[in-house]
Amino acid sequence: MAAELGSTPANGPGLLAQIGAVGRRSITRTLRQRALLIFPMLFPLILFAINGSALNAATRIPGFPPVSYRAFVLAVPFMQGALFIAVTAGIDLARDIESGFFNRLALTPLRGAALLAGQLGGAFIVACLQSVVYLLVGLATGVGIASGVGGAFVLLALSIVIAFGFAGVGALIALRTGSGEAVQAIFPLLFVTLFLSSASLPRPLIAVHWFREVATYNPASYMIEGIRSLVITGWDGRALALGFGFGLALVIVSLGLASGAMRNRLVRT
Amino acid sequence: MTAAGPAIVVEQLVREYRKGPRAVDGIDLTVSPGEIYGFLGPNGAGKSTTVLMLTTLLPPTSGRASVGGYDIVRDGSHVRASIGAALQEAALDAILTGREHLLLQATLQGIPKATRARRAQELLERVGLTEAADRRVGGYSGGMKRRLDLALALVHSPRILFLDEPTTGLDLQSRTALWSEVARLAHDEGMTVFLTTQYLEEADALADRVGIIDHGKIVAEDTPAKLKAEIGNPTVEVVPADLSRAEEFAQALSAFGSPARGGRGSLTVQLPGGEAQLADVVRVLDAAGLHVASLHLHQPSLDDVFLAKTGRKLEGSAEDENEEPAAAAPARGRRRRGR
Numbered sequence: 001m002a003a004e005l006g007s008t009p010a011n012g013p014g015l016l017a018q019i020g021a022v023g024r025r026s027i028t029r030t031l032r033q034r035a036l037l038i039f040p041m042l043f044p045l046i047l048f049a050i051n052g053s054a055l056n057a058a059t060r061i062p063g064f065p066p067v068s069y070r071a072f073v074l075a076v077p078f079m080q081g082a083l084f085i086a087v088t089a090g091i092d093l094a095r096d097i098e099s100g101f102f103n104r105l106a107l108t109p110l111r112g113a114a115l116l117a118g119q120l121g122g123a124f125i126v127a128c129l130q131s132v133v134y135l136l137v138g139l140a141t142g143v144g145i146a147s148g149v150g151g152a153f154v155l156l157a158l159s160i161v162i163a164f165g166f167a168g169v170g171a172l173i174a175l176r177t178g179s180g181e182a183v184q185a186i187f188p189l190l191f192v193t194l195f196l197s198s199a200s201l202p203r204p205l206i207a208v209h210w211f212r213e214v215a216t217y218n219p220a221s222y223m224i225e226g227i228r229s230l231v232i233t234g235w236d237g238r239a240l241a242l243g244f245g246f247g248l249a250l251v252i253v254s255l256g257l258a259s260g261a262m263r264n265r266l267v268r269t
Numbered sequence: 270m271t272a273a274g275p276a277i278v279v280e281q282l283v284r285e286y287r288k289g290p291r292a293v294d295g296i297d298l299t300v301s302p303g304e305i306y307g308f309l310g311p312n313g314a315g316k317s318t319t320v321l322m323l324t325t326l327l328p329p330t331s332g333r334a335s336v337g338g339y340d341i342v343r344d345g346s347h348v349r350a351s352i353g354a355a356l357q358e359a360a361l362d363a364i365l366t367g368r369e370h371l372l373l374q375a376t377l378q379g380i381p382k383a384t385r386a387r388r389a390q391e392l393l394e395r396v397g398l399t400e401a402a403d404r405r406v407g408g409y410s411g412g413m414k415r416r417l418d419l420a421l422a423l424v425h426s427p428r429i430l431f432l433d434e435p436t437t438g439l440d441l442q443s444r445t446a447l448w449s450e451v452a453r454l455a456h457d458e459g460m461t462v463f464l465t466t467q468y469l470e471e472a473d474a475l476a477d478r479v480g481i482i483d484h485g486k487i488v489a490e491d492t493p494a495k496l497k498a499e500i501g502n503p504t505v506e507v508v509p510a511d512l513s514r515a516e517e518f519a520q521a522l523s524a525f526g527s528p529a530r531g532g533r534g535s536l537t538v539q540l541p542g543g544e545a546q547l548a549d550v551v552r553v554l555d556a557a558g559l560h561v562a563s564l565h566l567h568q569p570s571l572d573d574v575f576l577a578k579t580g581r582k583l584e585g586s587a588e589d590e591n592e593e594p595a596a597a598a599p600a601r602g603r604r605r606r607g608r
Contacts, residue, residue: 013379021376029364032405100360103326104421107349108377267328 015114022110022118029092030122040084041130044077045137051076052141055200063205067232074138075227076199078155079220081130082163083190089123090170090183097178097265112262116255120167127163131156143231151230154240158230161247162223166190168254175261197221219246274338276302276429276461277323282332284318292318294485295332300463300478302428305455307476307493308465309571315485316465317357320433323463324354337429353422354431359414363407367398367417370406371424378425392420396450412443419450429461430454436471448475469571481575488578497569503544504567504576506537510560521557525550531582537567539577 013021030037052070059069096102096119105115135152139145145152169190173183196211197220206212215221226243229236277300284293293315300306308316321327323336325345334341337351361370371389380388393402396416401409406417415435422430432451436444452475454460466472472479473493480490489496505525509518512534519536522528525546528538540546547566554561567573576582 013376018377021373025362025365025369025373028369029362032364096362099362100356100358101362102360103356104360104374105377106326107324107352107354108374109346109349109379110377267326 013109015111018110018114019118019121022105022115023121026092026119026122027125030088030125036088037126037129040088040126041081041133043084044080044134047080048073048077048134048137051200058201061201061205063202065202065232068143070138070141071143071232072228073200074134074143074231075224076194077134077137078131078159078227079162079194079199079224080191081134082127082159082166083187083194085123085126085130085163086166086170086190087183087187088126088170089120089167090172090174090186091180092122093119093171093174094178094180094183097174098180102265106266112266113259115266116171116258116262120164120171123167123170124160124164127160127167128156131159131163134159138231145230146232146234147230151235155227155230158223158226158240158243158247161244161251162227165247165250165254168251168258172254172258172261175258175265178265193218193220197224199224219250222246223250275299276304277306277334277336277463279319279323279334280332282319282322282334283330284315284322284327285330291330291485293322293329296482296485296487298480298487298490300461302461303455303459304477305451305462305464305475307472307479308463308482309467309469309472309476309479309575310465310482311467314482316467316482317433318485319482320354320356320431320463320465324352324356324431325349350425351427352429352431353425353427355415355418355422355433355435356431357433357437359411359418361406361409361414361417364405366403366405367393367409367413367420368402370417370421374421374424380425388424392423395423396420397446410443412439412446415439415443415447416450419447423454427460429463432462432464434465434467436466436468444471451475469575473571479571481571481578483575483579483581489574493571496571496574499574499577502539502541503569504537504539504573505547505550506531506535506565506567507550507554508533508535508562508564510562514559517557518554518559521553521559522550524553527580529576529580529582537576537582539573 051073056069058064059067065072135156145155147154169186170183173186177183196214197218198206198215203212203215203221206215222242223246225239226247229239229243233239277298279296279298281295281297282293283291283295285291296319298306308319310316318327322329323334323341325341325348328342336348339347339351341348365373368389371392372385375385375388393399396419398413398416398420401413406414409417419435436447439447448471451462451464455462464475476493478490478492479496480487482488491499507518507522509515515534515536519528522536522538525540526538528536531537540550544566551564572582
């Protein structure tokens with residue numbers, strides 16, 4: 001072996017190979033921690049079951065769309081699931097920083113972009129899995145998809161975009177703070193953001209003025225309405241454009257900031 | 270590495286943290302290829318900070334250093350390709366197996382796909398983890414984790430190996446096994462090893478040369494044998510029967526030299542006249558009416574070298590507040606990048 005000493009190249013493997021290696025690890029970790037998969041997926045479903053039946057009287061409010069309340073709130077589990085993904089993705093990264101595993105990776109020729117993209121591989125798998133589960137649960141409880149089979153695929157795509165955007169937020173907090181506790185602490189804040197949106201009622205029907213104003217300026221409202229439109233309206237170009245627009249903006253902003261934070265975190269000479 | 274040049278050269282290397290003293294304060298050292306260099310000092314002396322700088326994970330505030338012939342600031346990627354490092358904590362993923370760790374590391378180090386599995390198996394055999402290879406690391410003992418950590422550092426066959434307190438917290442058996450592997454790497458494979466430790470016996474057993482660091486400065490550097498020979502005289506360690514009379518003990522012992530305080534209330538003083546002076550020590554203490562709980566004569570050790578150079582015993586002289594914790598070292602956002 002002595003003859004081979006120091007034989008590896010300084011630049012290491014290509015970017016895609018690096019992303020693949022880190023992504024495989026992230027996905028393996030995610031799939032082996034079933035509790036992290038199941039419970040965050042279950043909680044939004046429980047809320048969906050409770051709200052979908054208990055708040056059905058809301059459909060009698062004049063101006064409420066002519067659909068069941070269950071159909072109306074089916075969009076909410078997708079958003080709640082995305083918030084959980086933000087936390088699990090962030091905690092995974094923060095744990096690597098806290099344990100020193102991040103340092104180990106930093107000593108390889110791994111590029112920051114590959115590390116970030118790969119680390120979010122697990123989040124992507126969870127986003128795909130839970131989106132399919134929420135959709136199937138909705139269908140199983142009698143909710144029809146007004147936009148049809150094609151709309152169901154678009155719904156999955158939109159929910160995955162949103163989840164990826166929130167995963168970027170989790171990664172950003174983890175990279176800025178290096179603390180799993182700090183990542184966990186953002187969850188209530190994200191949850192309030194969801195609460196102050198059109199998650200429970202259409203915006204025009206929110207009676208309290210300030211609440212309606214906040215919901216109008218809250219990007220989460222438009223993400224929810226994008227998903228919701230596919231379920232209860234059909235093909236609504238404006239709602240979809242806003243949903244995808246805000247979702248993609250979240251992806252770009254959160255991953256952009258996370259990349260910057262990664263550069264600072266991955267200080268190597 | 271440049272043809273026959275030194276493996277590591279450090280010149281006036283400094284690292285300052287904001288609102289803190291210099292963790293590393295202008296150190297100079299040179300390590301030859303194939304040498305095991307022991308970097309000995311208490312917690313907080315600057316050992317880990319030095320390793321972080323030499324492994325390119327922490328930019329120095331000033332000074333320069335080259336590792337494997339590459340400048341640590343200008344040629345970071347080449348330095349990283351030349352070195353392997355097992356940092357202070359065995360940074361492993363509890364969810365992955367030992368083999369998965371090695372395969373990940375091999376991929377990221379650019380080892381061709383065709384040889385990764387073979388390389389992983391080779392290293393697992395070398396560190397005695399073949400049977401545990403496909404078990405999750407969360408179930409490994411401390412010694413197994415350290416051995417895997419060492420294997421990971423060796424994946425890409427580095428020429429220079431940095432080991433930051435590799436045996437801290439290990440039992441004697443695991444410690445001895447790791448020592449023999451490190452010795453084998455240096456002596457059989459010609460690998461240069463930069464080893465930090467706070468264990469005197471580790472430096473004594475392994476290192477070809479030892480640098481003693483205290484308060485960020487190297488206070489002594491030579492082979493263990495020469496350092497001990499330099500001290501020459503034995504020391505006597507006295508533990509008072511009544512610890513409240515420690516001051517009186519110190520006063521009585523000052524007849525032989527300046528006594529240093531150690532753990533369990535002990536006082537240690539060098540005997541300039543050799544071990545024959547032990548009887549004098551007993552007589553002086555007896556004359557002062559001081560009763561001892563225990564009294565030990567020590568032949569010169571690296572601890573005595575440390576005592577002679579710093580005025581303190583190595584044991585219990587930690588100054589954690591001065592050093593950035595190794596686990597937090599990657600947490601260098603803007604706030605921790607120093608000046």
